Amino acid sequence: MLSSLFGDLRTIRGNPAPEDPDHGFAATAILESVATEVNDRGQMVDSHQRDLVVSGSPAQAIRDHFTATRSDLDTATRLIALYDPTAVWASAVIKALSDASGRPIERLHLREQGTLRTLATIERTTLERRNEDMLRIYHADVRAPGTANAAVPLALMERSHMTAVIVGAMQPHAIDEMLDTLQAAVRHANWRCPTLLFMLPPNAVWIANKIGMIEWPARLKVQVLNEALTSASAVWNSLLGMWNRVKKEPVWGPPPALAPGLDGFQIKVADLSSTGASVAGAKVSLPVSAPAAAYDATVPLRRPLLDPALADRALDVLSALDGLFACAVVDASSGLILARQERKDQPVELDLAAAASAQLMRSHQHLARQLGLTTEIDEVMTSAGPRHHVMRNAARHKGLFLFAVLDKQRTNLALARYKLMEAEQSLG
Template identity: 55%
Template sequence: MLKSLFGELGPAEDPRLRAAAPDETDGGFAATAILESVATEVNERGQIVDRHLRDLVVTGSAAAAMRDHFAATRADLGTATRQITLLDPTGVWASAVIKALSDAGGQPVERLHLREHTTLKTLAVIERTSLVRRHEEKLNLYHADVRSPGQDTAEIPVALMERSHLTAVIVGPMQPHAIDALLASLADATQLPGWRCPNLLFMLPPNAVWIANKIAAVRWPQRVNVHVIDEPLISASAVWNAMLGIWNLVKLQPAWEAPAAAASPAAPSEFPFKVADLSRPPQARPVAPAPVARLGRSVLDPARAARALADMLPLEGMLGCAAVDATTGLVLAREMREDQPVDLDVIGAACAQILREHRQSSSAMGLGGPVEEIMTSTSARQMVMRVISRYPDVFVVCLLDRQRTNLPLARYKLMELDKALL
């Protein structure tokens, strides 16, 4: 049976007992660890393995399992380990901040890949590092990157935020309707019965007064302290320093009081998330409140993307086009000509890196607004990238024959595709 959601799965045991039972009637959480390693070394196959990386194949609700664990171990935030959760809807800074803190403090970045038990596709990636400062309590930083659509996966960031001391929302290049959706989801999350996070920090780009006004217009719960800062987010260290300034102001403030009916907290359990013993009968397990809020990156349906790309292929001079996840560089959907095959996987990964660099440079130069389109030309070919307005972490890249393509028409077709996906 599962003893942990992230890491330490306990001593080896019969694999048949660790596998999730497929016929569970209560929909409980279960998982089977794969690719588990205990040290950074070369294994018997000559492969380098990372002791801080885990892949977990899950069934049931991972978010509910995390809530059960936190309700037991973090019922009293006054005595619980200090925790900050990063929410980065556009996926620009959170991972970079955690990596920078890991490098600066010498603490590892621990990652968990949650995978669907039928297809093994990644549902979400949870990462954590710790910050140890002289004369300060240890501070844990978490970030959950949702990779797949679905109600339960979108609740994973909410489960992390609910029992944090501070939730930092990094507002990157987002359209107004995406800002509205984010604020509505956060407002719903703070109204959940299990919400205990006393501080909510919004990190805005410079001159984003209209976003600050929208935040001020939300009716937040009285116990939630909302902080808003607008500073140039030009590097991971700049983001962290701005966040640290707010943390130094709120870390000594009273934490959210534990509910009167809550049991006394267990001994502080760091990481991983402990999960209820699955051998107990269903009626004996704690029942988590029904969640009503879901947060995560807006994910484009690959089938819908494929239908949109099919309309691009007949364009004269089109060699291939693909919809790409900007955070991972993975191709979500593709179309190409059989007589002139191109490696769209390599193109997608390279273009994702290009987009990240352009976004950082655009912010540093103060151009204002998100990056919408990037073009590159050589003597024989042209490449056009366009970020999808509704899905800022997805872009479409087209590879064109320069001698045969009407570039203005290709750009017009991309804008039409963008509107079709609204």
């Protein structure tokens, strides 16, 4: 019997199957130490460290253990997993919580059998709050390459009550790889985490739109926060605010009922709002029994149907406006442009502007619902520098809006709004 960060993690005894000799897990404690340190506030804090030599798959061992001990998330200890691809904030958040509470940071070093190199380091601290359930916050820092080692943080996320993905300064290709990894993870047979929180830096509209375009499982609540990540306490306060919102929501339940003849579960296109992403949109059937690797490819989005001839006719109405830089018909759920017209002599980053405007339109619609308004938002206007951005909701084509970029000095704004109304009516 081995005591670890997860409770009692038993080694697999007996002879492994001959045809599957390397898929077991063995762990031996080679060092267990407790050192007392003084934190920045003068508190005495015990630092608990354990070194484990492992063979086989440590991620699978964590999955097996959580399957047995955390099968019912309603009664299991509240667990929040931190996923920090850039390794900037997660460890600092755990240290800040340990310093504030006086509770120790427990570390588990997973070492490879034979070489004793560190595969991953798992950190945990416990947070007790008055009149609240105890929280355990986990973070896994992967130190060695390889898919087996990269699966360790995913195994921690699968049975947590909320996973916070802290997105720092990352290249676009790294963002795409991270989202592909998470898409495969949430469709894994062991996934039970009900809430996935993306913590993005300010002005990361393009990342938010990528998240909103992904086909997440219908049972998963995807939330997005765009806030300045200036300190560990700021990260934790934002994370805790979201936890207080979702902690009483139902955990991962049974899949939605399928229509006759479908084998799989339903997935919906995420509709991103200013405070989070709620699911709404097209249904896609995926086989339940397929392996996670089968879901690496992105499922194409189903856009609202629109006759291209009608879209071109609507934009022709706008093209006669004096001072028009560009105009487009935009899908509000994804920010993708369905039809467009631009002036070649004064180019505009229309794709980026449309994506940002789609997020703004969704934010206003979300706020309108919170205020109890029963009608849709008709029009949104913004002004920045020499330009006006005008968005007109297409009432007869739900999910679409007309978007115009105008020269503030040359455009008659009242006439432009009238032309947008006329263009909307021409959509049919």
